[in-house]
Amino acid sequence: MNPVKDDYLTPEALELIARARAMAPRLAERARAAEDAGLVPRVTIDEMQEAGFFKVLQPKRWGGYEMDPRVFYEVQMALAKGCMATAWIYGVVGVHNWQIPLFPEQAQIDVWGEDPTTLTASTYMPTGKAEPVEGGYRFSGRWSWSSGSQHCDWILLGGLLPKKDGSGALEHCTFLLPKADFEIVNNFDVLGLRATGSHDIQVTDAFVPEYRTHRTNDHSDEGCLGRAVNPGWLYRIPFTQVFQRAVSSACIGATDGAIESFRTRAASFVGKHGAKTAEDVNAQLAVSEAMMTTDQLKLVLHRNFQRIVDCAKSGEKMPVEERLMQRAQAAQVPKLCAEAVNEIMRACAAGGVFKSNPIERTFRDLHVARGHIANNTDTYARAHGAVMLGLPNADAFV
Numbered sequence: 001m002n003p004v005k006d007d008y009l010t011p012e013a014l015e016l017i018a019r020a021r022a023m024a025p026r027l028a029e030r031a032r033a034a035e036d037a038g039l040v041p042r043v044t045i046d047e048m049q050e051a052g053f054f055k056v057l058q059p060k061r062w063g064g065y066e067m068d069p070r071v072f073y074e075v076q077m078a079l080a081k082g083c084m085a086t087a088w089i090y091g092v093v094g095v096h097n098w099q100i101p102l103f104p105e106q107a108q109i110d111v112w113g114e115d116p117t118t119l120t121a122s123t124y125m126p127t128g129k130a131e132p133v134e135g136g137y138r139f140s141g142r143w144s145w146s147s148g149s150q151h152c153d154w155i156l157l158g159g160l161l162p163k164k165d166g167s168g169a170l171e172h173c174t175f176l177l178p179k180a181d182f183e184i185v186n187n188f189d190v191l192g193l194r195a196t197g198s199h200d201i202q203v204t205d206a207f208v209p210e211y212r213t214h215r216t217n218d219h220s221d222e223g224c225l226g227r228a229v230n231p232g233w234l235y236r237i238p239f240t241q242v243f244q245r246a247v248s249s250a251c252i253g254a255t256d257g258a259i260e261s262f263r264t265r266a267a268s269f270v271g272k273h274g275a276k277t278a279e280d281v282n283a284q285l286a287v288s289e290a291m292m293t294t295d296q297l298k299l300v301l302h303r304n305f306q307r308i309v310d311c312a313k314s315g316e317k318m319p320v321e322e323r324l325m326q327r328a329q330a331a332q333v334p335k336l337c338a339e340a341v342n343e344i345m346r347a348c349a350a351g352g353v354f355k356s357n358p359i360e361r362t363f364r365d366l367h368v369a370r371g372h373i374a375n376n377t378d379t380y381a382r383a384h385g386a387v388m389l390g391l392p393n394a395d396a397f398v
Helices: 011-037 042-051 069-080 084-094 096-102 105-112 239-246 249-268 281-314 320-348 358-369 377-388
Strands: 120-133 136-146 154-162 170-178 183-185 199-209 213-215
Touching: 011 042, 011 069, 011 084, 011 358, 042 084, 069 084, 069 239, 069 249, 069 281, 084 096, 084 120, 084 239, 084 249, 084 358, 096 105, 096 120, 096 239, 105 170, 120 170, 120 199, 136 154, 136 170, 154 199, 170 199, 239 281, 239 320, 249 281, 249 320, 249 358, 281 320, 320 358, 320 377
Parallel strands: 120 154
Antiparallel strands: 120 136, 136 199, 154 170, 170 213, 183 199
16 A cells, blocks of 8 residues: 655645635624525525635646645635535536536536636436437436536536447436536525525426537547546546545534534533533543544545555556445445434433534534435445455446
8 A cells, every 4th residue: 555645735725625614604693594495595605715715626727736635625624614515516516527528528628618617416327218319319308316506607427338348238327418408497495505405406308419419438548538638647547536525525524513613511510400511421432432433534635545646647547446445435334424423412401402513513414415326335345345355346336
């Protein structure tokens, strides 16, 4: 295993992370209102744009910074300390600025040609129906869980297409559509992550040209034609390795935020019966175990991405066993964070269940984050375990 290096923390990267940390208290002040509105406010998106956060994974040729993905996750974790819903949107919207460069150049021009700060939403579940026509596809369907779509002018939608090898087997494909071709169906009334506004998306008989499609799991140069104009190592990382952390890393930062809130609360809180939270052995254990959890999760994140970056730079293909292990570790993050915050919530006692306690919102947000298919801990741990016991890999995304 190669040693973990921090050479990705350039002065520019450190400045971006510092801006995210400075923004977190403002996000915390807005979090309750954002949840009540079911929408992260436009001012927050504008501030993230101005800070340059959405440029982290965007190619330099489009005005981006083309930085190491670890900078992206560090920014996400810092934002999540203030508001997990905001950080969730940053993760799932910001990561698209890494995938769009894999599409043919004309698709990139369509999205960024007039405004390189244009944002793109997504929902990758393969429910789209694509009918081949001259030059592309007639595309229809309905998708759920499109976080941040109200702030975006384009969208990436999942569907299935026959493989190009003539086998007749189907493979996942990502279709890129402009705002005029999709409808947001406002129906996101849920337990947590409410401010993400993850509403349904409806598309009815839209034309999608061939160049605005991407075979999601084809990591070859033929499958990622955008590499012709974006040749950097960043765009040679397999899709899943980048995306899976975009939907789990906010949980780490949110747990750090819950720890910070709990420490502030516990230092002076005295219950109705005269008990001091700081002297409660359960509270002491909960805060220490939560801190150990996030520390360990960050170490694994950075160690794994050191390996991912090294492989992307050298051209080495990571063994499937290692890729499955990394996928399982990424998916386990929300589970471990939720368990840690469960204990912190218990240590808050009866007074902790009021909406005035920000830990209560983090508790709910984490449990909703666990529902994302990429965070299905047991499924991906079993997939890794099966291969380690001699069975074939059954995960098409790995």
